[in-house]
Amino acid sequence: MISSILTFALSVSSLPLTAHAAAAVSTLKDAALPRYFGAALGQGHLQNASDPKFAQLAAQQFSAATPENEMKWEIVEPENGKFNFTPAEVIVQFTKRNNMKLRCHNLVWDSQLAPYVTTLPTSQVKQAMLSHIEGVVSHFAGDCYAWDVVNEPFNDDGTFKNDTFFNAMGEEYITLALQQARKFDPHAKLYINDFNIESANAKSDAMLTLAQGLVSKGLLDGIGFESHFILNELPPDIAGNMERFTSLGLDLAVTELDIRYDLPTTDADTTNQAQQFEEVINACQSVKRCVGVTTWGITDLYSWVPSTFAGQGGALLWDDDYNKKADWFSTINALAN
Numbered sequence: 486m487i488s489s490i491l492t493f494a495l496s497v498s499s500l501p502l503t504a505h506a507a508a509a510v511s512t513l514k515d516a517a518l519p520r521y522f523g524a525a526l527g528q529g530h531l532q533n534a535s536d537p538k539f540a541q542l543a544a545q546q547f548s549a550a551t552p553e554n555e556m557k558w559e560i561v562e563p564e565n566g567k568f569n570f571t572p573a574e575v576i577v578q579f580t581k582r583n584n585m586k587l588r589c590h591n592l593v594w595d596s597q598l599a600p601y602v603t604t605l606p607t608s609q610v611k612q613a614m615l616s617h618i619e620g621v622v623s624h625f626a627g628d629c630y631a632w633d634v635v636n637e638p639f640n641d642d643g644t645f646k647n648d649t650f651f652n653a654m655g656e657e658y659i660t661l662a663l664q665q666a667r668k669f670d671p672h673a674k675l676y677i678n679d680f681n682i683e684s685a686n687a688k689s690d691a692m693l694t695l696a697q698g699l700v701s702k703g704l705l706d707g708i709g710f711e712s713h714f715i716l717n718e719l720p721p722d723i724a725g726n727m728e729r730f731t732s733l734g735l736d737l738a739v740t741e742l743d744i745r746y747d748l749p750t751t752d753a754d755t756t757n758q759a760q761q762f763e764e765v766i767n768a769c770q771s772v773k774r775c776v777g778v779t780t781w782g783i784t785d786l787y788s789w790v791p792s793t794f795a796g797q798g799g800a801l802l803w804d805d806d807y808n809k810k811a812d813w814f815s816t817i818n819a820l821a822n
């Protein structure tokens with residue numbers, strides 16, 4: 486009780502000039518126009534009859550969705566040639582009913598990969614990748630606003646990860662994957678998505694070089710900055726780094742935003758996190774081709790953070806009880822400005 490009153494007081498008093506804007510619009514999606522504002526949605530949460538608030542908020546507040554896991558290889562093609570589209574279709578149908586854009590995620594990634602792929606002889610990996618893309622992209626063709634075709638291809642030092650795909654095909658796997666996705670859904674915007682590319686560094690330099698080559702072949706439409714940030718460690722040059730990519734003629738999307746910190750939450754965490762969400766929103770809004778922001782979930786209750794980073798949490802815009810946090814208020818204010 487005390488903390489929620491404090492949160493509200495902080496959020497309003499720290500933003501006196503913009504409080505009016507928040508009163509004028511009550512949803513993130515309206516405030517974000519003409520951009521979209523999205524969330525990663527899990528099928529289990531959307532269909533949870535014991536927790537109707539999740540689906541209600543997803544429909545009310547967001548104009549885009551990314552399936553949190555349901556289109557990943559291990560779920561959508563768990564065995565060679567055996568596709569399971571049922572969990573993903575729950576999210577596809579939800580976005581259609583609610584006029585939301587769908588960011589489809591993802592096709593080629595070394596994580597959450599079906600185990601059979603890693604045990605194939607190297608000579609069969611290319612065919613498995615092309616068959617996977619054909620099966621999945623043709624199934625969802627027309628439903629996807631965008632596809633994250635290749636996910637997280639780089640190491641932090643800017644070298645390619647030597648994963649199953651790189652080991653089998655070298656760097657060429659990226660071109661082949663994009664060509665195949667283009668062939669089976671010519672209208673979806675094709676993205677490469679990665680983390681730690683939100684500032685100018687060895688990894689984003691490598692991504693920029695890769696992107697230049699792919700743009701010249703007409704195969705790439707956008708870059709995703711995942712933006713899984715740590716509180717008080719945001720890069721200072723997000724907007725400038727976005728522009729390095731958009732100046733190539735690419736769209737730029739913030740695809741997996743959250744800002745985590747060590748629990749328990751202090752007042753300083755609350756204040757700083759609100760400011761830092763605002764910084765990210767302002768960066769996107771200052772870049773013409775930054776098309777939208779997606780947060781990696783809705784409520785802290787179901788965030789991936791606590792189970793991945795021990796002792797950390799608090800990374801999203803609603804708390805465990807679906808109270809709007811100070812960062813919700815700062816986000817809607819920044820969006821509306």
Ligand SMILES: *[C@@H]1O[C@H](CO)[C@@H](O)[C@H](O)[C@H]1NC(C)=O
Nearest residue numbers: 529530531533534535536787
């Ligand atoms: C469903 O809702 C209940 C009650 O809020 C919660 O305990 C449970 O974790 C939820 N399950 C999923 C998959 O969302």
Ligand SMILES: *[C@@H]1O[C@H](CO)[C@@H](O)[C@H](O)[C@H]1NC(C)=O
Nearest residue numbers: 646647648649651652653655
């Ligand atoms: C990649 O890893 C494989 C083994 O998994 C190894 O045989 C190969 O030499 C590695 N390639 C590079 C370029 O490091």
